[in-house]
Amino acid sequence: MSLLLRDELKTNRTELSESLRESRRELAEGLERMSLSLGEKLGQINDSSQKAARENREELAKSLHQFQETFTNNVRDFNELQKQKFDDMARRQDELVKATEQKLEKMRETVDEKLHKTLEERLGQSFKLVSERLEAVQKGLGEMQVLANGVGDLKNVLSNVKTRGLLGEIQLGNILEQIMSSEQYEANVITRKGASEVVEFAIKLPGRDDSGTPVYLPIDAKFPQADYLRLQNAFESGDKSMIDAETKNLVAAIKKSAKDIRDKYLDPPHTTDFGIMFLPVEGLYAEVVRQEDLLVTLQRDYKVIVTGPTTLAAMLNSLQMGFKTLAIQKRSSEVWNVLAAVKGEFAKFGDVLEKARKKLNEADRELDSLVGTRTRMMMSKLKKIEKLPAAGQNALSEGKAGDIFEDDFDETDSPNE
Incomplete structure (x- = not known):
């Protein structure tokens, strides 16, 4: 970039030198043309003067000296005027050159400043972009390295028959x-x-x-x-x-x-x-x-x-539904077996209940029979007793009547036994 700037500055200086050289050449040509024109005019004046002198020699003889002085003054004035013009032109040319140099210097400074600023910005952006790209490339290389390692590991797994079979077995197990x-x-x-x-x-x-x-x-x-x-x-x-x-x-x-x-x-x-x-x-x-x-x-x-993985999952789901249906069927048969067992036990329970009812009826009859027999025996015993003696009343009041009744009951029960 700096080499390009140097070349461009060199080109600008060359063009400026050529422009100045061309200006000087044009100025020299203008001066030369002016000198030729002045010479031509002077020749014409000289010719006209000589002609007038020849024609009016007699008339101008008297005024020749005056004319010569006038002519000399005119030439001197003309020379001074030309010198003044040349001085003005030289001064203007110097001013123009200086102004041009100043403008060129300002342009150079502006160009240098802009180029320097632009160059710094572009270089900064370029370095930043390059840094970001390098970081991205480095990150990508790291990811590619990890991916390459993973691919290599996968390739090693898949290239080994034993591990390849183990991979399928693990997937099937999952x-x-x-x-x-x-x-x-x-x-x-x-x-x-x-x-x-x-x-x-x-x-x-x-x-x-x-x-x-x-x-x-x-x-x-x-x-x-x-x-x-x-x-x-x-x-x-x-x-x-x-x-x-x-x-x-x-x-x-x-x-x-x-x-x-x-x-x-x-x-x-x-x-x-x-x-x-x-x-x-x-x-x-x-x-x-x-x-x-x-x-x-x-x-x-x-x-x-x-x-495949999908069809196997569908098949296993179908088998799972079959297992559930079979379990329901087994449970229903178990329920029927339980109901049949309950039915048999209920029939046995009815028989046992009928036997218990019969036993209760027999016990009731025996109880009625026992109560009636004892009551009659007690009444027959009591009829024989018209009046208790004082000792018997005291014994009855003291609670000994139960013993008497028990003795009677024992006596009455002994023959039956």
Whole structure:
């Protein structure tokens, strides 16, 4: 920027010098033209004077000296006038040069000031903008570094078969945990008797009998990432032959996974006659669904149903509704059993109540009989007693009559006993 300013100032000075040089040249030319014109006029005057002198020599002889003096004075005045004019022109030229220099100096100062101010502002703005951009770039680089590290970690996870399978297993476990209760499924279950293969998850369905033994529905997560990525790369390249080849490879990998589920985990009647293959990526599931007759082939030949995260959640919700309906049915049967038991107990209660009523009637009859017999015996005893002696009255008043009655009762009861 400073080099550009120097060049511009140098150009301005050059143009100013050329302008001054041109002014001086024009002034010199004007002076030269004026001198020529003056010479021509002087020649003409001289010619006219000589002609007049020749014509009027006699007449002018007397006045020649006067004319010569007049002419000399005129020339001297003319020279003085020319000198004065030249001095005025020189003075004006000096003033013009000085004024021009002053204006140029002011212009230079103004230009320098404006350029300096503008340069400072522009440089300040530029430095500020550059600083902000550098900060943004540095921040972006930091974010890109974090993103690159995350992508690298994700790539490492997805490139490792074991961790990739673990990722699908974790996602499957999260879906089951959100929808099903812990009593409705198990993890790491051996579903085939006598086998050692462990399925990742199995849903416990009610058994066919009342023994409480569940029937397992195996669910296994599969993620053929390499085949899926190669197919995506083929789609991006647009090569039809490559797309067809990679599609066949993906279909073969899905069929192999379905065959593994069928051979390792299905064992009717201990398990259902079908299993579930869980694909943890919706794009992969959509690609499998897009293949013609692949889902039908997997269900018919391998007894495997393919699901993605969304479809598995819908299927588990349906199973959950089935579990609730089954629980209601079981509860209703329990209620009927309780009512039947209550009905039987109520019949027994009626029999017991009838027996108790009979016992009460017998006791009432016995009580009536006992009261009547005792009353008659007591009355017969009392009829024999016309008047109590004084000792008997005292005994009765002292409360000994009860003993007498008790003795009588004992005497009367002894024969019956």
